[in-house]
Amino acid sequence: MTDSVFQAAPALTPDPERASPQVWIRRFVWKMAIAVFLLMAIGSATRVMNAGLACPDWPLCYGQLIPTQQMNLQVFLEWFHRLDAALVGLSAIALLGMSVWWRRDLPTWLPWASAFALGLILFQGVLGGLTVTQMLRFDIVTAHLGTALLLFCTLLVIGAALQPYQPMGTAHKLRSLGIVATGLIYGQSLLGGLVASQWALHQCLNGAQRCGVMNSHLLGVIPATVITVLIVILALRTPALHPRLRKLATTAGILVAVQALVGLGTYRLHLQVEPLTVTHQAVGAALLGAIVLFTVFAWRDLTPAP
Numbered sequence: 001m002t003d004s005v006f007q008a009a010p011a012l013t014p015d016p017e018r019a020s021p022q023v024w025i026r027r028f029v030w031k032m033a034i035a036v037f038l039l040m041a042i043g044s045a046t047r048v049m050n051a052g053l054a055c056p057d058w059p060l061c062y063g064q065l066i067p068t069q070q071m072n073l074q075v076f077l078e079w080f081h082r083l084d085a086a087l088v089g090l091s092a093i094a095l096l097g098m099s100v101w102w103r104r105d106l107p108t109w110l111p112w113a114s115a116f117a118l119g120l121i122l123f124q125g126v127l128g129g130l131t132v133t134q135m136l137r138f139d140i141v142t143a144h145l146g147t148a149l150l151l152f153c154t155l156l157v158i159g160a161a162l163q164p165y166q167p168m169g170t171a172h173k174l175r176s177l178g179i180v181a182t183g184l185i186y187g188q189s190l191l192g193g194l195v196a197s198q199w200a201l202h203q204c205l206n207g208a209q210r211c212g213v214m215n216s217h218l219l220g221v222i223p224a225t226v227i228t229v230l231i232v233i234l235a236l237r238t239p240a241l242h243p244r245l246r247k248l249a250t251t252a253g254i255l256v257a258v259q260a261l262v263g264l265g266t267y268r269l270h271l272q273v274e275p276l277t278v279t280h281q282a283v284g285a286a287l288l289g290a291i292v293l294f295t296v297f298a299w300r301d302l303t304p305a306p
Contacts, residue, residue: 020105021102021106022105022107022162025099025102025106025110025162026163028091028094028095028098029155029158029162030159031091032091032092032155033152033155033156033159033289035084035087035088035091036088036151036152036155037152037282037285037286037289039081039084039085039088039148040145040148040149040152040281040282041278041281041282041285042077042080042081042084043081043144043148044277044278044281044282046077046081047141047196048274048277049074049077049274051074051075052078052131052132052136052141053078053135053136054074054075054078054079055075055078055079055082055132056132057132058129058132059129061075061078061079061082066079082128085121085124088121089118089122089125092114092118093118095114095118096115096118099111099113099114100114107162110158113154113157113158116154117151117158120147120150120151121151123147124144124147124151127140127143128144131144136197138194138198139197141196141197142190142193145190145193145197146186149186149189149190149285149288152285152288153182153186153292156289156293156296157292157296160292160296161300165242165244165297165301166242167242167301167302168240168242168301169301169302170238170239170240170241170242171238171245171299171301171302174231174234174245174294174298175295175298175299175301177227177230177231177234178231178294178295178298178299179295180227181224181227181228181231181291182288182291182295184220184223184224184227185224185228185284185291186288187220188217188220188284189284189285189288191216191217191220192217192280192284194213195213195214195217196277196281198210198213200213200217201214201267221263225256225260228256228287228291229253229256231249231291231294232250232252232253235249235250236249236250242297244297245294245298245301248293249294251290252287252290252291255283255286255287259280259284259287262276262279262280262283263280
């Protein structure tokens with residue numbers, strides 16, 4: 001009994017890392033990344049539910065901060081999407097402020113990366129306004145999605161770069177493959193956004209229009225899937241690979257399989273099941289995030305552990 005009490009005493013000792021500015025910022029960045037992921041999911045639901053113009057003005061909604069009289073499901077989706085975006089914007093300002101305030105205790109690149117993230121959010125806000133004022137013009141809607149994905153990836157890179165990591169020096173070719181996979185999946189996500197913003201699936205199946213956009217997205221599945229599967233195979237076969245890299249590669253493989261099944265269901269059901277369509281885009285963003293994290297940690301795996 002006495003021994004157990006004394007053994008528990010060290011747990012009361014303050015953890016010096018807990019007070020570290022880098023730890024605070026890292027946790028804050030991870031929360032921001034989750035918020036951006038949810039923001040993209042809500043944006044997808046807004047588009048699928050034809051709620052993109054539920055608020056006819058911008059940045060307010062029916063000239064109000066909270067349109068209580070006009071509130072319905074579509075208005076709520078668009079209004080909540082803007083609210084989440086505003087919270088992400090305020091978080092980015094806070095991130096930049098903390099990065100500058102604690103710059104002496106942080107990596108020199110962090111304030112610049114935080115400023116880049118804030119710039120993306122400001123640009124995203126402009127695109128959000130143009131999305132409404134230009135009546136959901138497909139190129140603006142696609143750029144809106146592309147900027148959100150780039151912001152999501154930026155936050156993941158910052159968080160992964162600040163995460164403690166013991167390099168093993170075994171990643172080798174996985175680093176380059178990760179970069180290629182990131183580019184292919186990002187491009188495939190943009191093609192998916194283009195298909196969605198132009199309603200290319202409906203037009204192709206019903207009127208033989210926009211089939212080029214639709215077929216490009218379908219063909220783009222092949223290289224993105226092949227390189228992701230290759231990463232999974234090499235990660236599982238690489239001896240002494242860091243467990244984090246192995247877990248991320250396995251996660252990416254599972255997400256690819258889920259995305260293929262969900263995508264097939266979405267295609268067969270002609271986008272008629274809204275939750276399935278939203279899931280398709282959310283899983284795609286999660287897959288991109290897993291590959292980005294894998295790539296960052298693979299590049300940090302440059303020197304062998306002492």
